[in-house]
Amino acid sequence: MEIRHLQTFQIVVEEQNLIQAAMRLNYSQPTVTKHLQHLEEEVGLPLFEKVDNRKKLTKTGEILYEHAKNILNELYTLQKKIKENKGEKQIIRVCGLDDYCDRFFLPQIIHFQKKNKNVLLEVYSVNSSDDTLKKVIHNEADFGIISGRPLPSDISYHCIDYDDLVLFASREVANDPSKKEEYLAKFPVLLDHRAPFIKFEVLKKGAQFPNAIHCDSDEGIKSAVLNQPYLGIIATGRIKKEIASETVTILETYSSNVPIKLIALTKNLSNPVFQDFYSLVSKASGS
Template identity: 30%
Template sequence: MEIRKLKTFQVVAEELNMTKAAKRLTYSQPTITLQIQSLEKELNHTLFTRVGKKTMLTTAGIKLKGHVDQLFTLMDKIEKEMEELRGPSGVLTIAASEYYCQRHLAKVVKEYTDVYPEVKVSLLPLNSIHAIQSVKDEVADIAVIASECDDIHIRKTFLEEERAYVVVSSTIGENRSFEDILRDHAFISYNEDCSFSTIIDHYFKSSGQHPRSTITVGGSDEMIKRAVLNGTGYAILGENVIKQEIANGSITILDQISEPIITSAINLKVRSEEPNIMTFCEFLRNRWDAGTGVVSRTR
């Protein structure tokens, strides 16, 4: 049996319409008819029958369709695995916050594509919660997250551990106790769908402290930091984004959060050996530049 004839049969069996099948295959209808007749003669079975104006598969046709579908699925798998043996190629989609895209990934992607020019990298700006889902849905191949992810189907590659602090502008914090600040000022919060919300919730539950009021600013570290510096209230921020302000004395640390911010790269375990994913995760692990630069980050 020729593969060409089996492919023709598969398309005709899917369309059950010679005109549509001919269009998909870019064959003439007589060519398709001849191929189906030749296959039927070789198998000694009629594969299609007409009921009124409708074309239908016979019992033999239904059985053959099942085998042909399996055959072409296997052939696609063979082609994919042989392609992968040649090394990374095609499109690699990475989901990450704008902060990670700007601060880390731009440099890593440049180096990676210099080594693997056949890979086209696409960056997908998403906060950690949505980035995790994009990997699960296979919209993204890899995600860089600052969030918990305990899904058994997900593989994590550790990149960085960052301390987090409760902070306030030094103008407000000077000569005032933490309790006074909590009583008189609002807590500046991230959006509810932001991964940092978990760390914030854990902190207030474990510390026994409760904000007098909350102002939701958004998901960007830079926006939260600006609100703090403007005297809007106090907030919880990662160390990297406020290093400069701590050094110049414009921000005061009120408390340290016991839970660190863990940055990881994640991918589906079943895809870990794909060349694009495997090589890029290795690049990330070796080239992640922790603790430098201050760019707006969306958690």
């Protein structure tokens, strides 16, 4: 059973879409399909079944998925320890939305590297907090910053700031919050369809949108709303500059003080270097 086949299987299960899984893995779609076929041949049982025209894991698939996650996590930990034993530079990988990386990671990385010259830091930008959480859970990143997501028990976190979840528009499209219903009837609303937290907060307010367009990128939502006749749902941290310069209008606030969290796998914080970085970013927030 090849590691790359297990990696492909894990990503396909999480993305629930072959095309998105192929993009994330940087494989062609036929290669992804072939990896899954090889796994099924080795296991001797189907890993997926069709239910209501959707692919779902079989019982065998569920068992393999749980074990594949553990195997891949242990493999990463082993590779990291071997590198440390060789005296190679330790790598810390961090990820988050562009704005979160700029606000919380980059200012502290400068201070951290001055004291830890044998540590390399890699910063990755992602499209959503859900992508960040996935990367940390699956050891594709050591630290992440997310907003408003429930966390599994094996994740440690520290609240480093707070955001509001809002419906917004450019001033050119909408400049009077009292006319919100009129704007909703006239313009499509962009929202991240992969973020259960956003759906929950919007539904809790009883909001309904005649024309909703699902988008899986906060940056895409922001850019479209600023440049086209759209409304959008976003965390205020993504549009702080625009709010300050009054180039956007906040039409409604769905949730206030949404926590922004620094996250890491709890087991990784047993590494003193990781613990130092976690403490530095946590303390710098003043939370």
